[in-house]
Amino acid sequence: MSTSDKPWGGRFGTSTAQLMERFNASIGFDCRLMEVDIAGSCAYARTLTRAGLLTADECAQIIDGLEKVRDEMREPSYEFADHLEDIHMAVETRLTELIGPVGGKLHTGRSRNDQVNLDERLYLRTAIAATVGRIRQLQQVLVDFAADHTETILPGYTHLQQAQPILLAHYALSLFWALDRDAQRLTDAADRADVLPLGSGALAGSAFPLDRSFMAQELGFSRVSPNSLDAVSDRDYFLEALSALSITIIHLSRYCEDIILWSSAEFGFVELDDAYSTGSSMMPQKKNPDSLELVRGKSGRIVGGLVSLLMTMKGLGLTYGKDLQEDKEPVFDAFDTIDDCLDVFTAAWATMKVNVDRMESSIDAGALATDLADYLVRKGVPFRESHHIIGQIVRSILDEKRLLTDLTAEDLHNFDPHFEADAVECLDLRQSLAARNLPGGTGPEAIQDQLKAARVVLTDADISPH
Ligand code: ARG
DSSP, X not given: OOGGGSTTGGGOSSOOOHHHHHHHOOHHHHGGGHHHHHHHHHHHHHHHHHTTSSOHHHHHHHHHHHHHHHHHHHSTTXXXXXXXXXXXXXXXXXXXXXXXXXXXXXXXXXXXXXXXXXXXXXXXXXXXXXXXXXHHHHHHHHXXXXXXXSSOEEEEEETTEEEEEEEHXXXXXXXXXXXXXXXXXXXXXXXXXXXXXXXXXXXXXXXXXXXXXXXXXXXXXXXXXXXXXXHHHOOHHHHHHHHHHHHHHHHHHHHHHHHHHHTSTTTOSEEOOGGGOBXXXXXXXXXXXXXXXXXXXHHHHHHHHHHHHHHHHHTOOXXXXXXXXXXXXXXXXXXXXXXXXXXXXXXXHHHOEEOHHHHHHTOOGGGGHHHHHHHHHHTTOOXXXXXXXXXXXXXXXXXXXXXXXXXXXXXXXXXXXXXXXXXXXXXXXXXXXXXXXXXXXXXXXXXXXXXXXXXXXXXXXXXXXO
């Protein structure tokens, strides 16, 4: 296209270099904004009409034309060509081809700067709702899984060393709560993005008497932006979304790491379903947890997207600079990636087999040492002292190659006279768990309460508008 054919071509003598045309074009990726761009333009045409800038007939022609453009562009075979620069110009150019010069009235008082900002906020609204929906599905799977494993005991770890016995339900619900914060963060971000930027023009506000409250209402926004300079410069909504998605993928990544480890021969706690594993091209015996490795690996892309947009924004003075065109790809990629990751993770988790016996039998007797120390505390021994006493017991039985659970009441009494006949009772896994029924603990009763609370969260989420 020669420059004089471009919507902004009036002041240009020579045409854009082909290299520049390709470099400048965002149409290859912002074509994803087509639907929201057209929805925004329809609302804008109605606003212009209310302001007396379009007749009712012109408005009808424009809206009718925009719907035709949308139908054409929905066709998978439709080609978005580079010379059209971006989705905003592609829609306007095609509209004018279809309905003639009246199409040129649509951009009155509007700039692509407030237009792109609007499109992005509309995209984000839908993208966040879809991702939050997936998070809720995963939370549901975790609740069902936890309900099936309120008696499954496994070693809990710190420093990747066995620490204390825990219930598998407690472990599954730990991810439930992390995901709940993720859903809240995304919902908060959507609430803050719920601001209409249209009417800000290029930067200084529109010179026409546009009814911004009407536009906001038409497009389902709660508020209008209070400052046009801030409105066209702002990309906080994308930064917040990327940061929320980064935290979510980091959560998934950490749980992937555990399950990958648990599915090794050495642990043997779980086995992933064949449908979510793959084989080795060389070693016939291998079954690899690729699904979870990929989720763990893809965290790099999403966090990279956050860093990329932060860097794009860093040196950018006010207001709009073409730098901002670089904002879309990391965000689109982050949502596509997280949605895939959530689907795969949910399916892999829902189908994995748990080796209940292996989990329980792998608990080292030493994991009950704290319970023994707590026993002495109940007999009046200061905790620091009892910690020391148990440490010495552990040391001496290690030398004798005996386990903590091999000790009799008499053995214990010989170590410290505060130990009485009932002391051996605390060397029992279920006893250890039952001692932890305070709110938030891994005790079986506390787990029932936790499950109840988790279910309430899901019911409330179901009835809330998000
Ligand atoms: N394609 C542009 C972007 O994504 C649209 C806004 C262009 N504005 C401008 N003043 N050139 O940011």
